[in-house]
Amino acid sequence: MHNEPRFSSLRRIRRRDPIAALGAVMLTLAATTAHAQARTRADSAKADSARTTSAQALQGVRVTVTRDAARSPLELPFAWSRATIDDRPALRRSGVADVLLGIPGVQVQDRANPSQDPRIAVRGFGARSAFGVRGVRVLRDGIPLTLPDGQTPLDWLDLESVGRVDVIRGTAAALYGNAAGGVIDFRSRAPSARPFAIDARLWDGGGLQRGSVLASGSRRDTTGTVQGGGWLGSVTRTTGDGPRQWSHLDATSAFGRAMATLGGTRFEVQGTRYDTPRAENTGALTAAELARDPRLPDSLNITRRSRKAVEQSQLSLLAARGDGANTLNASLFVGTRTLDNPLPFAIVAVDRHVAGGSLHGARRTTRLSWPLRLGAGVDAQRQVxxxxxxxxxxxxxxxxxxxxxxxxxxxxxxxxxxNQQERVGGLGGYVRAEVEAPHRIFASAALRYDRVNFAVRDRFITGTNLDDSGERVLSAVSPMLGIAWRARPLLSVYANLSTAFETPTITELTNQDNGAAGLNALLDPQRTRTAEVGVQGMLWSRLRADVALFRATVLEELVPFDVPNQPGRRAFRNAGRTSRQGIETNLTASTSMFDIGVAHTWSRFEFDTYRVGAANYDGKVIPGIPAHLLQAYVTARRAGWFATVDGTASSRVSADDASTVFAAGYAAWNVRAGYTAPRVGHVRLEPTVGIENMFDRRYAGSVVINATRSRYFEPGLPRRLTFVMRIQAE
Structure with missing residues (x-):
């Protein structure tokens, strides 16, 4: 699809410009909403009440992305976003694209492939991932889902038990270490305040059916007051043939947490179990196949029966002590994962064991002229x-x-x-200091050191098969400086200078395209330096705004390519130097009847110095990342009824380093409508119907970078009707 025209300027509204069209419609809806609100005094009074509630909500928000005590986001020198999942009526929770909708700087490429995780990119970090999530640090309740080598499998994340998501949209290695081009922290739903409650969902759409049951409760004393204990358990089952040919999925996940407070220390135990006996790999398409029928599979994936089967378990223990100023947090976790993964070039079987822990804390003192907050921590992980x-x-x-x-x-x-054993160990420690200066100025600095050890022991050495044993140690020092000025009670301005580093994964180090033995000694970590300024807060007591500008320089960027004559096998190389600059804008407004949100990301990411043999890619755009990405939604509510329209629009995306192949720009719309029925006894029903990709737009939701056999395009979901029934009982 290399002959698609360039995406037109956002300053002009053209008939074929999906972003401008989507923006114009959303602005028209917003204007219509404002006009309707002004028509009656009663509506104006309701809007005033909603604005006051919004301001109070923002003022009361606390986050822990600084890895110390919960803080107001207006005091942090980061681009920070939060998505509260239950705030969006009848959200499908069918994938992370649903829960991360509307966060600027975050791109989720849904691959419509049950064998492949969605590709998540934060400011472009992660867009090159062949499988799993790369370049972005992913956690759940502070426990890392990201492995010590930087890879994150997301298939076992149970979204039904997630209540909100906190996102750092920028380099954060000074706090989180390897692969922290951005940080996504999924936070579990809080237990019900009642002794026992059930929240069940039945979902059907696009050939897939899902059912989930979540039960929870809290401990109370003899007076009925909720104490510091509670529990939650969730089971989710998904099955069906999927939206494309050869995309059958059969998966079951379970998640549980139990909390108690003993002697002033809050303890929590979490357990996860995930079992997928079959997830078929439908593969990518050529441009001609995408134009003909996006439901088609890669025929080679069928003849080679490409798919995966996964079992994963994890047990975690968390402990926290202290008040808002002085805190101490600790965690331990152990887990296992087995993978059987037939691919066109081989059948891969992995038996994995992981373990790790962390200890970090903070203390605030007022003994000095200006209050000082000190924090420190250490993280350790191991995978075999x-x-x-x-x-x-x-x-x-x-x-x-x-x-x-x-x-x-x-x-x-x-x-x-x-036949080999691969070991990766990661150890890192950080210190952080923040000064609370007069005039509501918060200046902070952080420094972290990380050491990642890779080792391979080859168990299959024959006369023709060389010894692939080897060891590499990669380390980095990551500093950060930041300042935030709380110019108004509900508005702050911030700036930071930050760094990140990202090691190759153990698989990337062992996959050498030239067939050489051992670990790739020429593949180095990529290192990033970022400068950022931004503003966030409430404007005119009704509009929440978030604007961030950044520029980053990446040295030795890791670039994927398909190994010739070995379909499905990927290798990596370093580009000399790349530059990234972007602007992220997010506007949201809420009234008693409407929620409106618009998020736009402008990106200009290029190779500055990149040569492969005689090929010169200097000045070419980095593939996989659109120059413009716009997401927007409008939700209306009245007397129990609700309706939501949301849309995503993207400019065209390069699929190769030479910028000769492009996926066309697109706009896809979704609509949902439902009714929250009055409670009957102890039960409440909430049916919802929806249409995804309402106009059945054919587009590539994801691209395979530098693919062979011209299979660059992974289709977005075709139009499908969905039905959700939510049942709440207490």
Whole structure:
């Protein structure tokens, strides 16, 4: 689709410009809403009440992204966003794209592929990921989902039990270490204040069906007052053939948490179990196939029966002590993951064990002329993977003659191609200091040191198979400086200078396109320096605004490419230097009847110095990232009825380093409408119907960067009707 025209300027509203069209419609809706509110005095009074509530809500928000005591976001020198999931009526929770909608600087590429996690990018970090999430640090309740080598599998995250998401939209290695080009922290739903309550959802749409049941409760004393204990348990089951051919999914997840306060210390135990016996890999398409039918699969993925089966378990223990000024937090976790992953080039089997912990705290003192807050912490993680690769013999019939690669025709697994143990250990510590100067000025500095050790022990050494054993140690020092000025009680201005580093994963270090043995000694971590300024807060007591401008320089950027003549196998190389600059804008407003939000991200990401042999890519755009990304929504509520329209529009996206292949720009609209029925006894029903991709736009929601066989395009979801029934009982 390289012949698509360039995306037109946002200053002009053209018929074929999806972003301008979407923006114009949203502005028209906003204007219509404002006009309707002004028509009656009663509506004006309701709006005044809503504005007061919004201001109080913002003032009362507390976040822990600084890894110390909960703070007001207006005192932090970061671009920070929060998405409270239950604030959006009948949100599908079918993927992270739903819950991260409307956060500027965050791009979620839904690959419509149950075998592949959605690709999440924060300011472009993560857009190159071949599988899982890369370049972005992902946590749940402070426990890292990101492995020590920087990779994050998201398939086992149960969104039904998530209540909100906090996002740092910028480099945060000074606090979080490796792969912290951005930070996404999923926070679990709080237990019901009642002794026992149930929240169940039934969802059907696009060939998939999902059912979930969440039960929770809180401990009370003899007077009925809620104490410091509670529990929550959630089970979710998803099954169906999916929106494309060869996209069957069969998955079950369970999550539980129990909390108690003993001797002034808050303890919490969490457990997760995830089981997916079958998730088919539908693959990417050529431009011609995408234009013909986006439901088509990659035919090679069918003949090779590409898919995955996963089992994962994790147990975590958290403890916290202290008040708002002085805190101490600790955590421990252990987990296992087994993966059986037939791919076109091989069958990959992994048996993984992970463990880790953290200890961090903060103390505020007023003994000096200006109040001083000090924080420090240490994080440790370890992963051990026992990896086996087999020859993929799925195309051979049982009657075929035996060969050295496929000694037992009819068996999918052929001869062993790889047998090794991979170990990755990460250890990092940080210190942070913040001075509260007069005139509501908060100046802070942080410094972190990280050391990541990679080791491979080869168990399959033959006359033709070289010894792939090896070890590499990668380390980094990450400083950060920031300042925030709370110019008004509900408005702040901030600036920061921050850094990030990202190591290759253990798989990226072992996948060498030239077939060399051992770990790739030429593949280095990428390092980023970022300068950022921004403003956030309430304007005119009704409009919440968030504007951030940034410029980043990345050295040794990690760039993926498909290995020639080995379909599905990826390798990585370093680009010399890249530059990124962008503007992120988010405006939201709420009244008694309407919620309106618009988020726009402008990005200009380019290779400054990048040569591969005789090819010169200097000045080319970094693939996978649109120059313009606009998301918007309008929700109306009245007398129990509600309706939501939301849309995403993107300019065209480059799919290769040479900027010769592009996915066209698009705009996709979704609509939902439902009714929250009055409670009957102890039960309340909330049915919702919706249409995703209402106009059935054919587009590439994601691209495979530098793909072979011209399979660059991963289709967005086709139009589908969805139905959700929510049942609440207490």
């Amino acid at each position: 993977d026992d990896r086996l690769n087999f020859e993929n013999c799925s195309t051979l019939a049982a009657s075929a003659p035996a060969t050295a690669l496929c000694p037992k025709p009819g068996n999918e697994r052929g001869s062993v191609r790889l």
